[in-house]
């Protein structure tokens with residue numbers, strides 16, 4: 001069984017992401033305080049709390065409609081540079097899965113690659129710029145190489161975590177962190193870390209529902 005997720009699974013998954021972000025919000029704020037304005041965890045937690053409520057109220061949730069409602073919460077409730085970028089990520093994933101009743105590993109891979117492309121187009125950022133892209137790009141690569149959802153979620157979580165850790169060695173080219181210059185070295189980027197939290201939540205969601213790979 002390579003696995004697939006339907007609309008109701010996506011509703012549960014957004015709740016899992018919301019809980020994980022909530023648990024990590026103080027740490028994400030601390031990371032953002034070193035290089036930015038310290039709001040990243042709180043802003044994400046507010047947006048995902050709104051998203052989890054909105055998707056639970058959808059009448060016939062499809063994977064695409066759940067991701068679309070989530071993108072609206074991120075765009076409307078998060079604000080700032082990363083609200084638009086996180087919103088774009090979920091919007092592009094939603095568009096990639098239009099008309100899919102179930103999403104398997106190939107669908108997930110296509111959606112994450114589309115989301116990554118959207119974030120990079122909107123943010124003008126590339127790997128190495130010390131942003132969320134440094135966690136998202138390796139996660140997309142891990143998804144493209146996997147042949148089951150179970151192995152994909154595990155590999156993507158590990159890749160995002162490693163990608164986020166690598167941002168500690170980088171100087172930022174975007175956001176408030178770019179004004180910090182060389183002093184950014186030694187600090188993990190908050191947006192990269194939140195993407196790692198998100199992929200860890202996806203892995204945990206899958207293992208809770210289906211057991212380990």
Ligand code: ADP
Pocket residue numbers: 032036037038039040043079080081082083085119122123124125130131132133174175176189190191192
């Ligand atoms: P703000 O900077 O508006 O306070 P947040 O604190 O929520 O927004 O998010 C900051 C994060 O946004 C950064 O840690 C970085 O990962 C991400 N980010 C900022 N600008 C860009 C960009 N141009 N491309 C990709 N990611 C970006």
Ligand code: MG
Pocket residue numbers: 032036037038039040080
């Ligand atoms: Mg901030």
